[in-house]
Amino acid sequence: MVDRIAEPWGPRTPYGPGQAWPVRVDTFLDGELTEADVDAWWQSASVLHANGDAMDIAVKDGRIAGVRGRAVDRINHGRLDPKDLYGWQANNSSDRLTRPLVREGGRLVESDWDTAMGRIVERSRQLLDGPGGWGHFGFYTSGQLFLEEYYTLAVIGKAGLGTPHMDGNTRLCTATAAAALKASFGADGQPGSYTDVDSCDAIALWGHNVAETQTVLWSRMLDRRRGPNPPAMLAVDPRATPVAREADVHLAVRAGTNVALVNGLLREIIQRGWYDRAYVDAHTIGFDELCATVDRYPLDRVARICDVPVARLERAAELLGTSQRLLSTVLQGVYQSNQATAAACGVNNLHLIRGMIGRPGAGLYQMNGQPTAQNTRETGADGDLPGLRNWNNEEHIEQLARLWNVEPGMIPHWAPPTHAMQIFRYAEQGSVKLLWISATNPAVSLPELARIRRILAAPELFVVVQDLFLTETAELADVVLPAATWGEKLGTFTNADRTVHLSEKAVDPPGQARADLDIFLDYARRMDFRDRDGIPLITWQGPEDVFEAWKKCSAGRPCDYTGITYGKLRGGSGIQWPCDDAHPEGTERLYTDGVFATDPAYCETYGQDLATGAEFTEDEYRAKEPAGRAFLHAVDHQPSPEVTSDDYPLLLTTGRTVYQFHTRTKTGRTPQLDAAAPDAWVELNAGDAARLGIAEGDVVGISSPRGAIQVRARIGRVRPGVVFVPFHYGYFDVDPADRTPRAANELTLTAWDPVSKQPIFKVAAVRVAKLADGGGIPAPAPTVGGSAPLDSTVPATTGGPAAEATARTEGD
Ligand SMILES: Nc1nc2c(c(=O)[nH]1)N[C@H]1C(S)=C(S)[C@@H](COP(=O)(O)OP(=O)(O)OC[C@H]3O[C@@H](n4cnc5c(=O)[nH]c(N)nc54)[C@H](O)[C@@H]3O)O[C@H]1N2
Ligand SMILES: Nc1nc2c(c(=O)[nH]1)N[C@H]1C(S)=C(S)[C@@H](COP(=O)(O)OP(=O)(O)OC[C@H]3O[C@@H](n4cnc5c(=O)[nH]c(N)nc54)[C@H](O)[C@@H]3O)O[C@H]1N2
Ligand SMILES: [Mo]
Numbered sequence: 001m002v003d004r005i006a007e008p009w010g011p012r013t014p015y016g017p018g019q020a021w022p023v024r025v026d027t028f029l030d031g032e033l034t035e036a037d038v039d040a041w042w043q044s045a046s047v048l049h050a051n052g053d054a055m056d057i058a059v060k061d062g063r064i065a066g067v068r069g070r071a072v073d074r075i076n077h078g079r080l081d082p083k084d085l086y087g088w089q090a091n092n093s094s095d096r097l098t099r100p101l102v103r104e105g106g107r108l109v110e111s112d113w114d115t116a117m118g119r120i121v122e123r124s125r126q127l128l129d130g131p132g133g134w135g136h137f138g139f140y141t142s143g144q145l146f147l148e149e150y151y152t153l154a155v156i157g158k159a160g161l162g163t164p165h166m167d168g169n170t171r172l173c174t175a176t177a178a179a180a181l182k183a184s185f186g187a188d189g190q191p192g193s194y195t196d197v198d199s200c201d202a203i204a205l206w207g208h209n210v211a212e213t214q215t216v217l218w219s220r221m222l223d224r225r226r227g228p229n230p231p232a233m234l235a236v237d238p239r240a241t242p243v244a245r246e247a248d249v250h251l252a253v254r255a256g257t258n259v260a261l262v263n264g265l266l267r268e269i270i271q272r273g274w275y276d277r278a279y280v281d282a283h284t285i286g287f288d289e290l291c292a293t294v295d296r297y298p299l300d301r302v303a304r305i306c307d308v309p310v311a312r313l314e315r316a317a318e319l320l321g322t323s324q325r326l327l328s329t330v331l332q333g334v335y336q337s338n339q340a341t342a343a344a345c346g347v348n349n350l351h352l353i354r355g356m357i358g359r360p361g362a363g364l365y366q367m368n369g370q371p372t373a374q375n376t377r378e379t380g381a382d383g384d385l386p387g388l389r390n391w392n393n394e395e396h397i398e399q400l401a402r403l404w405n406v407e408p409g410m411i412p413h414w415a416p417p418t419h420a421m422q423i424f425r426y427a428e429q430g431s432v433k434l435l436w437i438s439a440t441n442p443a444v445s446l447p448e449l450a451r452i453r454r455i456l457a458a459p460e461l462f463v464v465v466q467d468l469f470l471t472e473t474a475e476l477a478d479v480v481l482p483a484a485t486w487g488e489k490l491g492t493f494t495n496a497d498r499t500v501h502l503s504e505k506a507v508d509p510p511g512q513a514r515a516d517l518d519i520f521l522d523y524a525r526r527m528d529f530r531d532r533d534g535i536p537l538i539t540w541q542g543p544e545d546v547f548e549a550w551k552k553c554s555a556g557r558p559c560d561y562t563g564i565t566y567g568k569l570r571g572g573s574g575i576q577w578p579c580d581d582a583h584p585e586g587t588e589r590l591y592t593d594g595v596f597a598t599d600p601a602y603c604e605t606y607g608q609d610l611a612t613g614a615e616f617t618e619d620e621y622r623a624k625e626p627a628g629r630a631f632l633h634a635v636d637h638q639p640s641p642e643v644t645s646d647d648y649p650l651l652l653t654t655g656r657t658v659y660q661f662h663t664r665t666k667t668g669r670t671p672q673l674d675a676a677a678p679d680a681w682v683e684l685n686a687g688d689a690a691r692l693g694i695a696e697g698d699v700v701g702i703s704s705p706r707g708a709i710q711v712r713a714r715i716g717r718v719r720p721g722v723v724f725v726p727f728h729y730g731y732f733d734v735d736p737a738d739r740t741p742r743a744a745n746e747l748t749l750t751a752w753d754p755v756s757k758q759p760i761f762k763v764a765a766v767r768v769a770k771l772a773d774g775g776g777i778p779a780p781a782p783t784v785g786g787s788a789p790l791d792s793t794v795p796a797t798t799g800g801p802a803a804e805a806t807a808r809t810e811g812d
Helices: 082-092 113-129 147-161 175-185 215-225 242-246 258-271 277-283 287-294 299-306 310-322 340-353 373-379 394-404 420-429 449-457 516-527 543-554 618-623 671-676 686-692 801-808
Strands: 027-029 040-045 054-060 063-069 101-104 107-110 137-141 166-168 202-206 232-236 249-251 326-330 364-366 434-438 462-467 479-482 491-494 499-503 650-655 681-685 699-703 708-716 722-726 764-772
Touching: 040 499, 063 082, 082 671, 101 113, 113 137, 113 434, 113 479, 113 516, 137 147, 137 420, 147 166, 147 373, 147 394, 147 491, 147 516, 147 543, 166 420, 175 340, 175 364, 202 310, 202 340, 215 242, 232 242, 232 310, 249 310, 258 287, 258 299, 258 310, 258 340, 277 340, 287 340, 299 310, 326 340, 340 364, 373 491, 373 543, 394 543, 420 449, 491 543, 681 686, 686 708, 686 764, 708 722
Parallel strands: 137 166, 137 434, 202 232, 202 326, 232 249, 326 364, 434 462, 462 479, 650 722, 681 708
Antiparallel strands: 027 063, 040 054, 054 063, 101 107, 101 479, 491 499, 650 764, 681 722, 699 708, 699 764
8 A cells, every 4th residue: 555644645546527536445454454354344434524535444353443445435436535544543542531520629530420411410400490591501512423413412402401502613614614605505505516526627726725634535636637638727825735736827815815816806707708697697696796896806906915916817717717617615715714705705606607506517615624514504503503494584493393392482593693702702701601512622723722721711611521532621621521433423424515424333432431412312311301292302312313303304405314314325325415305316416407595485594794794684685586596795805804013924824734633632643644743833935934034943933912832943835924833733742731832723813704703713913933943853844735845855746747837836
């Protein structure tokens, strides 16, 4: 097998337009094991990104001993990401939590389930029976549990307690994907399918370093690029990521300027007559307003705002405007940047005015990041209503009230759901008094960490943390519940292109650890939640019961699961929703007939002003007479909430490396992956570094108005004026006595997009100064990927003359 640390994408299997992507099965087994030694294989899919790569889990002597990609699956055709190949080893880590912990005299001590759950229930009862009731409960969950777990949590929160204070870390991740899909098309759900890669003639990557964050999807794109009639490629990213280096046109925009860029490109495309007038007339609303707005963005103005040459902008417009089958993918460089929803809708506009939607190759992915983020959104565990229902639509509330047999007034819908940053604000102010955190690590992943730690540590706040490990967040909890994870529990989840996969229980969890579903069901039983006839609200025993209940909730909604069963998911490939009587095998693409989910009775939202976030009323929405047409949204560029100043002259952006996942609870416990990216770094442009007297490997201090960190410097190819810090590195594996600040989120700001409420992790102002000489030892940054060193001879991706050629054009 090739070394998938040195070559994360593995060998190329080129193919041409309209051909099937060749199969390539990736396998990694423990030590000297061979496939013949494996006792059993259990079907599953990846939980370390949103691609949904299907795999089988190898079991030997009751332990997970490896993985093998599933050749039959529509998503990966057998390939696996390096994190998936190696990351399962973390399941077997000796420091897994095996017993509940409770806080005694200021310390967390080992306990048992009755004691731990007893404390949570006692506190819950006190709060529920006292003044303020449900208003004191906050739930902050994940994009990494299973559909069945989220739906159960959503029913507990909405029909058991009746609290609007529920969200997921999906707020940090893909709240903007959901918001942009709702705003343009009426409901959440990707229009496109991954098979669009097979037939597109151009690929545009908007703030998405797919090479490092979804390596298998990138392999599919690269295989097209190395085959006959390859698609053209555009990358929009301030860094010279592998994607940017492969692309024919790279726009290294100043961080935070996406809206100006998209407006300028739209103007150019409209002026050159590269849009589809018939499609616009038949299927969209708002073209004239769009034209009036983008007219304010001639390319010379855009060039100044974004700091990109006009000639490159012209090339980008031509690439986008003249393609016949355009595929776009949008991710955190848009969602976590300035004006997130407006910029994401700008890409939707592009596809709408060019009629690039609902047919093979003309794909649009408002991408997901986490493996199960789609389910957090669908089930309402993020505060939305289950089944992609509209909280503002009384009939939708009635449907849920009938389904759960509760009073409609029980279901929180009198105001928008409380978003994550606001839940933490309520905890800070003292109105939220019980915060239950499942499968997320906010003490590393939320902005402005000093504040988050202070909130979590406050004695008045009762914090429950449900995790596999004693994370930085768990250290601050009052009760810690040991959870089972992937491979140790049964359930389903849905990837970014609506493909539903089943994940089998391959082994038992360690010690007393329990599946998250069992923990939520246990809470519901102990709290004795009842429906309006006094019958227990939740009677489900296991995952398949919940799935069947969820199917009823999803019936007739965009995410209709009624045609899917566990049986149908076993053995073959994943299935794309909607899957119902009319589409028993699932649905490859949405909106193939140009009819969008914007009917007032059906849509998921009545819309918002994209510049301010102000909600429209039902009457205002109906007055637009959408009649199945999509919305074109026009928004002007506004500077980021934080821009550079004399004190903080550089822009900080943050993100990922191919080897680590988030706060490293799994990849940091995987020897191959952790060794490839062992510690934090800052990537600086060579010119900025020279001006500051900083050399490769030097220890530098980075400060923002919120905090400061110390990391080593990598001199790389990031655009001038921007510095990049990976957000993976917290403190769990550092001696508490020696916790020199290194987490990127010590620096980031408390600010969010007005529409999606997604925090702005990609733009903050900082100051950088040299603290100590590195002695010529390089920074601990990977030599492959976006932060590869300047003198790197390692190609950005596995070979290809295009990569070399564009790498040389950097910096003009
Ligand atoms: N290896 C790995 N893979 C992962 C994950 C992981 O942690 N590690 N996490 C998963 C999850 S949950 C997610 S959400 C995805 C995220 O996947 P990506 O969105 O691909 O990852 P990021 O590195 O956060 O950000 C992408 C790029 O945005 C660029 N960027 C920054 N500011 C701007 C801007 O203003 N405009 C533009 N156009 N670009 C900008 C950054 O330079 C960066 O290269 O990855 C998933 N896959
Ligand atoms: N500066 C900056 N900050 C960011 C980002 C960025 O780009 N820059 N990206 C944001 C994004 S997109 C995301 S998605 C977030 C991610 O942020 P987090 O969600 O905080 O990151 P993870 O490390 O994935 O945390 C998941 C936790 O769940 C636990 N876990 C895993 N599986 C299970 C399970 O089955 N059950 C239970 N109970 N626990 C489980 C893991 O051990 C881990 O502690 O970070 C966000 N923060
Ligand atoms: Mo994410």
